[in-house]
Amino acid sequence: MTIKLFNTINRKKEEFIPVNKDKVTMYVCGPTVYSHPHIGNARAAVIPDILFRLLSSKYDEVVYIRNITDVDDKISEAANKSNKTVNDISSKFTKIYHANMRSLGIISPTFEPKVTDSIPAIINAIQNILDLGYAYISEKHVLFDTVKYKEYGQLSKKNFDEMIDGARVEIASYKKCPRDFVLWKPSDSTMPGWDSPWGIGRPGWHIECTSMIKEIIGKESTLDIHGGGNDLIFPHHENEIAQGNCMSSAKYCNYWFHNGIVLVDKKKMSKSLGNVILIEDLLKNHSPITIRLALLSAHYRQPLNWTDRTITDSHTLITKYRSSIGNIEVTEKPKQTDNEILDILSDDLNTPEAITYLSKLSRYAKNNTQDAKKLINAALFLGINLLDKSQSTKVEQVDEDLINKLILERNESRSQGNYKKADEIRDKLVAMRVKIKDLDGKTVWEYISN
Incomplete structure (x- = not known):
């Protein structure tokens, strides 16, 4: 390597x-x-x-x-x-x-x-x-x-x-x-x-x-x-x-x-702008692994532009990964890490590509125990323990503007015949605990609490 x-x-x-x-x-x-x-x-x-x-x-x-x-x-x-x-x-x-x-x-x-x-x-x-x-x-x-x-x-x-x-x-x-x-x-x-x-x-x-x-x-x-x-x-x-x-x-x-620097909505963090995001505040509403994955979502040499969607997308991925592995039992300290995740990170710590790899594994993990094990172990190497119940994903605050924006994007995708993208947006909404219904040409939604 x-x-x-x-x-x-x-x-x-x-x-x-x-x-x-x-x-x-x-x-x-x-x-x-x-x-x-x-x-x-x-x-x-x-x-x-x-x-x-x-x-x-x-x-x-x-x-x-x-x-x-x-x-x-x-x-x-x-x-x-x-x-x-x-x-x-x-x-x-x-x-x-x-x-x-x-x-x-x-x-x-x-x-x-x-x-x-x-x-x-x-x-x-x-x-x-x-x-x-x-x-x-x-x-x-x-x-x-x-x-x-x-x-x-x-x-x-x-x-x-x-x-x-x-x-x-x-x-x-x-x-x-x-x-x-x-x-x-x-x-x-x-x-x-x-x-x-x-x-x-x-x-x-x-x-x-x-x-x-x-x-x-x-x-x-x-x-x-x-x-x-x-x-x-x-x-x-x-x-x-x-x-x-x-x-x-x-x-x-x-x-x-x-x-690279962390920006908030494309602006530098500063007390004068009131846009400084503290870790202790994030931890009140988001799980640690959700925050960690969000911090790894951009290549380290590039600026990380933090928006509401940054943490929401991370939450969606964590929910997706956990759902795909179900109740599988795997050692939390594997003797050998998956070589592919090592190869990806060995190329200048390409964490976005590593996250793409996790998402790829999650697509097959439900029906393939080996892929499920690879997903768990690869995520663990990134410091994300999908099996730790104490790291359960917390309920996010409801962001109505974001939900409505996603619904609009989904409807536009459907009207353009891009049903794959429309389904992906629906999956994202489901992960956010948002249930949608298409009624008489209009999409309505409701938030499903725990």
């Missing part, structure tokens, strides 16, 4: 070959814990979870690292607003994040370092970069000197002006060059701070990940895979590469793996 991944740094799909043939190292940027996890956070965890499962099926050992950022100005702001400590806020939302991710069937990483537990390693890494001449001290700040690192920009492929426009930092007086970034910054009484050779302060965002990676895999080791949202390509991951390559003789990372 050959695994191919799109490598962002080379802008092409490549065969994955780890540094060590028996061991894979993988790091994914985890959450900044200052608020409730939303569907964007969930996608950023579900996609690497699929990769972790795939890698684990082939290699003897997979070291999966996902950090917790529990030092950040946003956390401090949340603490000040609620009259809580930074630790109160970060501890609360770390627990909520863990609970939400467990609900979605996400396997815990091998290591989950916190920034607050890694301060000594971060300080040592900064001192190392200073000693090697790639950083400087200015106005109580320690900054990375991007001019000294000649390959800066190799990941994002941005020119100087684009870097300045795209950076999430101010152009401050203490910088030699506007694109230089902070490794350590001073803290006042309202911010968390640690003693360091440069005074009481806290680490910059970018050095946190680099330090935690090196502390776990070794300073002179190369990370196989680094993942995260594509919004992190610049400046975060660009800066990680600069730091990592300068503090070690080993290449920082070989494969860069990025997932």
Whole structure:
């Protein structure tokens, strides 16, 4: 089985070959814990979870690292607003994040370092970069000197002006060059701070990940895979590469793996628009496996446009899969996963194609025990346990606009002689617990509750 991944740094799909043939190292940027996890956070965890499962099926050992950022100005702001400590806020939302991710069937990483537990390693890494001449001290700040690192920009492929426009930092007086970034910054009484050779302060965002990676895999080791949202390509991951390559003789990372953004009705999620969808809110009305399947419905490199139909279609599929397997009894931990699902996912984690494969199996599963077993096991590999009764599909809220839209599409299909599509829409409505009747040229419907 050959695994191919799109490598962002080379802008092409490549065969994955780890540094060590028996061991894979993988790091994914985890959450900044200052608020409730939303569907964007969930996608950023579900996609690497699929990769972790795939890698684990082939290699003897997979070291999966996902950090917790529990030092950040946003956390401090949340603490000040609620009259809580930074630790109160970060501890609360770390627990909520863990609970939400467990609900979605996400396997815990091998290591989950916190920034607050890694301060000594971060300080040592900064001192190392200073000693090697790639950083400087200015106005109580320690900054990375991007001019000294000649390959800066190799990941994002941005020119100087684009870097300045795209950076999430101010152009401050203490910088030699506007694109230089902070490794350590001073803290006042309202911010968390640690003693360091440069005074009481806290680490910059970018050095946190680099330090935690090196502390776990070794300073002179190369990370196989680094993942995260594509919004992190610049400046975060660009800066990680600069730091990592300068503090070690080993290449920082070989494969860069990025997932697309989650949109809501084609708009970015934001508090100002009031369109932020929280995982805990979804779990009130939808089963975890319904949510998980919805998060896998678009290819990971593409944006996922979340609409009412996204979750409804996922609900329809889960209902269809469960109906097709009936009461069949199959081991929940198969000794060998169906090779076809492995082959599909090995081609750059093609989850839409994997879902198509599940749907194909479900068409024959009612009358074929082998296909039913394949369906159960293939779904299980995706983290979807069709046999777990505790994951029963919850009743969705009735969306009358969507129901009427589907009925209109069905009637149009019938009038055009496309009876196959009309039947598919009827099946979807049935899965939504909507019963329809055609009476005197008009279609009426009713919702069938439990």
